[in-house]
Amino acid sequence: MKHYDCKYYLSTDVFKGICKRDKKFINADDDACENYMNAQKCKYCSNFTLTSDELGTCMNKYEAYPEMNAVTCNDFKN
Amino acid sequence: MENNHKSSEVLPDNYNYYGTRPQGGFQDREVKKPPSIRAEKARTMYLETKSSASVEFPYWYTRRWEELEGEIPIIRRAEALKSGFAHLTPAVLPGELLAMRKANYLRGSYPMPWLSEAFFLSKEDDLYKEAQKAGKASADEATTMGQGGGNVTESSGNVISIAGKFGLRKEEMPILIKTAKRWLNRSVDDVGHKYEQLVPGYDTKEEIMRAVICMFDSGYTLPQGREVINYYYPLQYGIEGIKKICRENQANVAGFPEMDRLYFYKGVHTMLEGLQTWILNYSKEAHLMASLENDQVQKSEYLEIADRLERLSESRPDTFHDALQLVWIFHVAVLNEDAISGLSPGRLGQVLYPYWKQDMNKGILTREKTIELLECMRVKFTEIDCFASMGVVGGVLSGNTFNNLCIGGLDKEGNSAANELEMLILESAISCDTPQPTLSLLFDEKLPEEFLLKGVECTKIGTGYPAWVNNRVAMEFLLNNFRKEGMQSEEARAWAIGGCLETSPGSWMPLELNGETYFIPGGSAPATSVGVHFISLPKVLEAVLFDGLDKRTGRRVYPPHGVELDTYEKIWTIFKHYFSLTVEVLTLTNNIQHDIWGKVSPSLINSMLKPDCLATGKDISHKGSRYNRTFNVEICGGVNLANSLSSLKKNVFDEKTMTLDVLRTAIESNFGYLSALDTGAYSLTDQVKSADYKAWLRIHKLCLDAPKYGNDDKYADDIFREWQLWFSKMCENYKSLYDEPLYSCQISVSTHAPMGAVTLATPDGRLCGTTFADGSVSAYPGSDKNGPYALFNSATCYNHALSQNSQLNMKIHPSVVMGREGSRKFLEMIKAYLRKGAFHAQFNIVDSRMLRDAQKNPADYRGLMVRVAGFTQYWVELGKQIQDEVIARTEYEQLG
Numbered sequence: 001m002k003h004y005d006c007k008y009y010l011s012t013d014v015f016k017g018i019c020k021r022d023k024k025f026i027n028a029d030d031d032a033c034e035n036y037m038n039a040q041k042c043k044y045c046s047n048f049t050l051t052s053d054e055l056g057t058c059m060n061k062y063e064a065y066p067e068m069n070a071v072t073c074n075d076f077k078n
Numbered sequence: 079m080e081n082n083h084k085s086s087e088v089l090p091d092n093y094n095y096y097g098t099r100p101q102g103g104f105q106d107r108e109v110k111k112p113p114s115i116r117a118e119k120a121r122t123m124y125l126e127t128k129s130s131a132s133v134e135f136p137y138w139y140t141r142r143w144e145e146l147e148g149e150i151p152i153i154r155r156a157e158a159l160k161s162g163f164a165h166l167t168p169a170v171l172p173g174e175l176l177a178m179r180k181a182n183y184l185r186g187s188y189p190m191p192w193l194s195e196a197f198f199l200s201k202e203d204d205l206y207k208e209a210q211k212a213g214k215a216s217a218d219e220a221t222t223m224g225q226g227g228g229n230v231t232e233s234s235g236n237v238i239s240i241a242g243k244f245g246l247r248k249e250e251m252p253i254l255i256k257t258a259k260r261w262l263n264r265s266v267d268d269v270g271h272k273y274e275q276l277v278p279g280y281d282t283k284e285e286i287m288r289a290v291i292c293m294f295d296s297g298y299t300l301p302q303g304r305e306v307i308n309y310y311y312p313l314q315y316g317i318e319g320i321k322k323i324c325r326e327n328q329a330n331v332a333g334f335p336e337m338d339r340l341y342f343y344k345g346v347h348t349m350l351e352g353l354q355t356w357i358l359n360y361s362k363e364a365h366l367m368a369s370l371e372n373d374q375v376q377k378s379e380y381l382e383i384a385d386r387l388e389r390l391s392e393s394r395p396d397t398f399h400d401a402l403q404l405v406w407i408f409h410v411a412v413l414n415e416d417a418i419s420g421l422s423p424g425r426l427g428q429v430l431y432p433y434w435k436q437d438m439n440k441g442i443l444t445r446e447k448t449i450e451l452l453e454c455m456r457v458k459f460t461e462i463d464c465f466a467s468m469g470v471v472g473g474v475l476s477g478n479t480f481n482n483l484c485i486g487g488l489d490k491e492g493n494s495a496a497n498e499l500e501m502l503i504l505e506s507a508i509s510c511d512t513p514q515p516t517l518s519l520l521f522d523e524k525l526p527e528e529f530l531l532k533g534v535e536c537t538k539i540g541t542g543y544p545a546w547v548n549n550r551v552a553m554e555f556l557l558n559n560f561r562k563e564g565m566q567s568e569e570a571r572a573w574a575i576g577g578c579l580e581t582s583p584g585s586w587m588p589l590e591l592n593g594e595t596y597f598i599p600g601g602s603a604p605a606t607s608v609g610v611h612f613i614s615l616p617k618v619l620e621a622v623l624f625d626g627l628d629k630r631t632g633r634r635v636y637p638p639h640g641v642e643l644d645t646y647e648k649i650w651t652i653f654k655h656y657f658s659l660t661v662e663v664l665t666l667t668n669n670i671q672h673d674i675w676g677k678v679s680p681s682l683i684n685s686m687l688k689p690d691c692l693a694t695g696k697d698i699s700h701k702g703s704r705y706n707r708t709f710n711v712e713i714c715g716g717v718n719l720a721n722s723l724s725s726l727k728k729n730v731f732d733e734k735t736m737t738l739d740v741l742r743t744a745i746e747s748n749f750g751y752l753s754a755l756d757t758g759a760y761s762l763t764d765q766v767k768s769a770d771y772k773a774w775l776r777i778h779k780l781c782l783d784a785p786k787y788g789n790d791d792k793y794a795d796d797i798f799r800e801w802q803l804w805f806s807k808m809c810e811n812y813k814s815l816y817d818e819p820l821y822s823c824q825i826s827v828s829t830h831a832p833m834g835a836v837t838l839a840t841p842d843g844r845l846c847g848t849t850f851a852d853g854s855v856s857a858y859p860g861s862d863k864n865g866p867y868a869l870f871n872s873a874t875c876y877n878h879a880l881s882q883n884s885q886l887n888m889k890i891h892p893s894v895v896m897g898r899e900g901s902r903k904f905l906e907m908i909k910a911y912l913r914k915g916a917f918h919a920q921f922n923i924v925d926s927r928m929l930r931d932a933q934k935n936p937a938d939y940r941g942l943m944v945r946v947a948g949f950t951q952y953w954v955e956l957g958k959q960i961q962d963e964v965i966a967r968t969e970y971e972q973l974g
Contacts, residue, residue, distance in 0.1 A: 008370075010169055012123065012184045014130040014230070014237045014245035020370050023172055029236055054252040062141055065253040068134060069167040069182070072359050 004028040007037040042068045046077045089782070093763055093860040094926065097971025104927035105892050107540035108900075113510035116173050117453035121460075121512065123171070123184065125940055129228050129463050129477075130183035131244040133254045135414065136191055138165040140257050143192070152338075152680050152697070156345035158192075159415065159682060160352025168356075168363035170383060172376060175399075175454045176406050177383045178360050179461060180414055185228055187244065187465040190417050192679050194267035194298045195258040197467040198240050203255075224477060226936045226954030241468040243477060266678050267298035270671035277666045282659065285635040289628040290836045291621070292664055293612035293714070293829050297671020299470050301608065301679075302416045303480070304577035305708075306424035306601030308687045309405045310587040313429070313598075316394035321350050323692060331695060339695025342685075342702075346692070349682045353411055354391045361387035398433040398443055402451060405430070406458060408687065409481075415683045419464050420480035420577025420607070423515055424584065425599045427485055427500035432589060432596040434499045445502060452506035459514035473832040474612070476956055478513060478949040484574040486529065487520030487549050490586045490597045492571065494522070496529040504532045508539055513943060513950045517544035518575045520552070521912050534901045534908075538923055540892065542945025545579070545920040548912045552581045554879035559821055560705045572599040578948025579825050579883045579918060582606045583705040585689050602689050602705055604681075604698035606882070607823055608672060609709035609814060610664040614833040615719035616840045616850060618660065622652045623742055629838055643738055646727045653723075654804065661711055661812055661820075668709075669815040675699065701816055709814030710823040710882055713805070714833050715850035717787050717858055720798035721842035725784035727797070729841075735780050745839045749781070750774035754847030755835060760959040761859060761966030765845050782843035788857030790868035795875040806880035823882040824854030826947045831959030849963040852947040853885030855916075859966035866973055870911045878917040885947060886911075889922040889967045907973050920945050922964065929953070929965045 003009045003017070003026045011017035016027050021035060042048045042058065043066035050056040050066060058064035059075065070076040092099045112118065142161035146154045167182040180186050189198050196203075225231055230245035237245040246254065262268065274280060286292050311320055324347040331339040361384045368380035386403055395401040405426065412421055437443035462479045464471060471477060485503060489495040507517055519533045533544050553570040560570075560583050572584030583606075586597035620629060623643070626636035636659060639652045676699025685697035689704050696702030729735045736744075750771030757766045785793040810819040830850040839846045844858065851858040855873035862869050866888065878884045895904040911919055922945045932939035932953050942953040944964050953961065 010171070011130075011182060012171070013128040014183070014247050015128060015235075018171070020367065054249055055256070063253065063256055065133075065249065067247070067249040068137065068253075071167055072165045072355075 001032040001036050002029055003032050005039055005041065006032050007039045008035065009039065040069065040071045040076055042066050042070050044078065045070055045073075047075055089763060089860070094966055095969050095971060096862065096865055100891060100893075100925065100927070100971065104925040104931065106928070107892050107923055108538055108896055111509040113453045114450040116175070116450060117457060117510045119173050120454060120457040121510065124457055124460060127184045127228055128230050129185045129187070129244050130230075131240060131246045131465055132181050132183060132186060132188050133246075133250045133257065134165055134167060135162040135181065135188045136257050137253060138162050139192070140260055144260065150341050151677060152341050152345045152682070153348065155680060156348040156682055159349050163352040163411070163414065164355040164359070166356055166359070168360040170360060170364045170367050170380065174383065175379070175451055176403055176458050177364065177387060178357070178407055178410060179458070180410055180463070185461055185463050187463040189254065189258065189465055191258040191261040192265055193301065193417055195261040195265050196267065199255060199258060224472070224955040224957050227940065227952050229477065229955055241466070241471060243468070243471055244463070244465060264678070265298065266301070266671065266675045269678055270297050270674040273674065274667040274670045277663065277670065279659075279663045280667065282636065283663045283667050285628070285633060286660055286664070288633065289617065289631065289635050290833055291614050291617045291635065291660060292610070293474060293614075293833065294470055295671055296608040296611045296668055297675050299466060300417055300419050300464075301672065301675045302412075302605050302681060302684060303418040303420040304580045304582075304607035305420065305603060305605045306422045306574045306576045306582045306584060307409060307412060307684070308587070308600030308602065308689060309408060309429055310589065310598060310600050310689070311687055311692065312404050312408050313394060313401060314587070314589055316390070316392060317350055317354060318392045319394060320686065320692070321347050324350075327692075327695060336695070338700065342695050342697055345682050346686045349686075353407075357387050357391040357407060361391070395433070398430060398437045398448070399451060401430055401433040402455060406455070408683070412684045412687070413462060415681060416679070417464060417466050419466075419475050419478070420482070420580070422480070422482040422484070422574060422576045422582070422601075424574035424601055425484045425487065425495070427483075427497060427503045428489075428495055429598045429600065431497050431499050432591045432594070432598075436592060448499070448502050449506045449509065452503055453510035456506060456510045456512045456514065460512040462514060469832065472828075472957055474827050474829055476828040476946055476949070476951050476960055478951050480577045480949055481515040482518055482575045482577060483515040484518045484520055485533075485544065486522065486525050487573070488522055488524065488571040490568055490571065494524045494526060496525050501529065501532055504536045504544070507543060508536050511539055511541045511943065513952060516542070516950050518547050519544040520549045520574070521546055522549040530905055531901060534905045537921055538895055538901065538904070540923040541943045542920055542922055542950040545918060545948070546908050546912065547575060547918045548878070548916060551879045551915060551917045555581050555882060556583055558879065559707050563705050563707065565705065572602075574599065574601065576601065576606050578827060579885055580607045580823065581882050585704055587689060600689075603703050603708050604684070604688065604706070606708045607710055607712065609668050609820055610661055610711040612712045612714045612829045612833070613657065613660055613664075614837065615657075615713055615715040616722060617715075617833065617837045618656050619653055619719055619722055619840070620838055621656055622649060623738075623745070626656070629746065630836055646731045649726060650723065654808075658808060661808070665812040665814075665820065672699070672815050706816045707814070707818035707821070709816070709818070709820050711809045711812075711820050712823045712825065714826045714829045716801065716824060716854050717798070717851040717856065718840055718842055718844055720787045720794060720801055721784070721858060721861070722840045723797045724786065724794040725781045725841040725843070728784045728793070729780050736777055740777065741841060744774050744777045745841065747774055748839045748846040749778035749843070751845050754845060758958065760831065760834070760848050760962040762845060762848055763860065763966055764962065765848070778843055781841055784842065786842070786858065786861040788862035788869045788872050789864045790871040795872050798872070799875045802876040802880065821882055822880065825883055825885050826850070826852050826854065827949070828946060828957075828960055830947070831957060831963065835959060849959055852963060852967070853887050855884050856887040857968060859963065860968055862968050866907060866970060867910070870914055870916065873911075874914040874916050878915055884917040886916065886919045887922070887945065887947060887967065888919065888970060889924065889926070889964075890970045890973070891925055892923050894971060894973055895923060903973055920948070922967070926965055926969050929961070933961055933965070
């Protein structure tokens with residue numbers, strides 16, 4: 001698991017960000033710590049179906065991608 | 079081949095200096111004040127952050143757009159914007175006093191494929207190849223992007239570089255390509271391209287673009303910007319108040335003629351719902367951050383942000399802090415509507431003064447807290463990035479976004495408008511020196527001396543702001559151009575600079591606060607600089623000399639003129655013919671692009687803000703703004719044109735020291751030097767000789783020695799004046815989309831670099847591939863030999879009010895303006911120039927040797943900024959072409 005996938009990861013740019021818990025700067029692609037929790041992303045949503053490595057569908061209707069933040073999505077379901 | 083650099087036989091050792099060349103170690107700038115700890119932390123974080131693009135806004139925008147197939151375009155657009163805003167991931171950072179940003183990243187931005195979808199695809203992609211065929215990508219190839227700072231210049235790891243500047247997470251690329259391709263044949267670019275081909279002479283337009291005689295189309299690249307935003311409606315009514323206005327107007331117009339008004343009001347209402355969700359998402363995020371925070375001070379700041387945003391999602395602001403936050407929200411909202419550069423906050427210190435004065439009187443705000451807030455605002459504005467192609471973002475903008483904040487000028491009654499808050503805006507710009515917002519001081523004789531001296535103190539920190547702009551000249555220009563639409567002197571006073579240096583009309587709107595009414599200024603026109611964007615004058619002259627060919631590529635651009643150029647007058651006549659042909663075809667094609675923009679992707683957010691769109695129910699592309707004569711013709715390289723004509727006239731026709739054929743061959747031989755594109759050095763002084771340079775030495779020296787603009791030399795200045803008078807007049811022969819005549823605009827921004835890069839040597843002695851003179855009345859680097867006042871006389875040899883602007887850059891050694899005495903001397907020099915009727919001057923107070931050192935050791939200069947042409951930028955984020963040009967500019971070692 002990487003910081004990039006963690007609920008507490010606050011990205012500042014495409015390379016790095018801040019941990020919302022301890023406010024330390026972390027690299028997006030480094031391994032996460034023991035406090036890791038899944039971020040609200042499409043890939044963790046039950047409405048999402050993976051169709052290839054990098055793409056999928058949302059509610060079997062829309063094209064979507066697994067890494068998209070879904071924190072603002074009303075249809076997100078765990 | 080010889081590899082030694084410039085020949086002293088041609089250029090003297092002190093070529094780039096006026097006065098005694100400085101010796102010893104280089105000198106730093108005089109004024110140094112630290113920002114607040116909070117602002118310093120924010121700025122440090124910014125400096126360590128890379129430009130980053132994301133896909134979530136275009137993804138949700140496109141998804142919603144497609145759901146509404148068949149819906150009225152403006153409603154579709156409103157729903158798409160609503161969805162985009164509602165789905166932006168919020169991010170609230172520790173220490174922030176002002177929340178919200180364009181995208182989830184600190185320097186976040188995103189592609190807008192509904193405008194143009196091809197340029198960010200891979201070079202192997204068919205769409206890219208198609209764009210290439212139409213000549214659209216030529217400017218990209220002539221551009222060098224800054225290699226340092228926040229630019230992501232190369233792909234690495236999980237990050238892909240786009241346009242040499244923006245990083246995109248690799249996993250987002252497949253969906254970006256899929257999203258972009260959905261806009262194939264539907265984007266403003268594609269639809270516009272389909273119809274612009276119906277313009278007679280379209281083939282010539284393609285060749286003009288391919289030759290980089292014109293830098294870019296404006297309709298789909300940067301359709302908005304170069305204008306002043308208007309914050310009045312959100313401040314006066316709040317978001318719910320504006321929605322109420324929409325609902326009331328909807329009821330009044332439903333079913334009546336001019337039904338587009340109904341859809342406009344409905345669209346604005348829908349879009350505002352999206353903004354409300356966006357704001358509330360940030361409020362929720364601030365609550366989340368507070369819940370994870372142990373530090374009680376930080377926790378309470380998060381909660382204050384959450385409460386403030388919740389209030390502002392509905393209501394008008396009551397305090398200075400709330401008003402500043404709301405202003406910022408709407409500034410970002412407009413920037414998220416379109417690819418925009420030059421959305422200026424305008425006279426923000428006068429807009430916010432009523433709130434500030436109220437809070438100061440109540441004792442709930444201090445000067446120190448104000449400065450801290452203003453410093454944070456500076457960092458926020460600096461975070462703004464504009465996602466565009468390399469040619470646009472690098473070749474034109476140098477990565478800058480031109481959020482110009484104006485201070486000074488006159489109020490509605492004609493008295494000085496400078497106030498105490500503007501003094502603090504200057505103070506915060508000194509303590510927290512950042513590229514954004516840049517400042518322009520609207521100079522008027524009525525402004526207090528203390529205010530002007532504060533402006534000088536700020537200019538002396540060496541970051542190039544405030545620029546000094548002449549209020550009276552701007553008013554004259556505005557009254558000349560907007561009187562037909564009802565502008566009177568009183569409203570002309572509400573103007574401000576939009577973008578880097580575009581004079582933009584404004585209006586006074588009645589803000590009510592605590593039972594008092596304050597007339598606040600704000601922009602009242604759409605983009606004031608769209609239309610024909612940057613014609614390279616030296617490149618047109620090159621075509622004249624070579625019978626309509628682009629000699630670099632060998633392609634035919636213009637029909638052959640077939641005229642034997644045996645008199646100076648014939649050259650001038652053919653030049654005017656080719657230039658007119660260029661303006662004509664570009665005006666027509668750009669009119670079509672902008673028409674398509676208004677149909678496919680109309681502005682809702684900016685339209686809502688601009689008087690009188692809400693009152694009339696018309697968006698800005700349907701002349702809803704109070705003032706609409708806003709299309710222009712922008713040029714680049716005017717001084718090199720004048721110097722070249724001067725050399726031709728003197729050498730070929732008056733004194734007959736060479737024939738035109740010999741001069742042509744000398745130009746093709748680059749006067750015996752290698753091309754700057756081969757050497758990678760772009761200023762005249764750093765060029766490398768070829769083996770046969772001696773064969774051209776005499777000719778080159780004669781060209782360099784011909785009378786030059788900038789020396790109060792009547793010979794050259796008369797030529798410059800003739801060009802200026804003809805240019806400003808000829809623009810009126812062409813009509814914009816809105817059936818209004820065009821006006822002339824003279825700013826180079828960064829175009830003098832890529833346009834110079836594709837231009838052969840010129841008859842003034844400039845070498846192939848090197849940059850042109852910057853701005854419009856700046857002397858060519860090293861050619862102004864008679865001091866500043868001679869330069870001022872040359873620059874004011876024509877009436878500056880004939881044009882939307884003029885632009886003068888000067889580089890002054892820090893020692894010259896040192897101390898209080900130096901400040902007064904400096905101010906007197908600025909006043910002397912503006913009193914001659916000049917429109918604008920801006921200054922780099924810097925030792926050129928420091929810039930050379932910064933070029934060698936960029937890591938030591940991450941925070942160094944310089945003034946380019948209408949904007950200030952971090953040195954390390956400038957391309958080498960512009961860096962070389964700034965270094966080469968004449969350095970003034972004395973002011974007299």
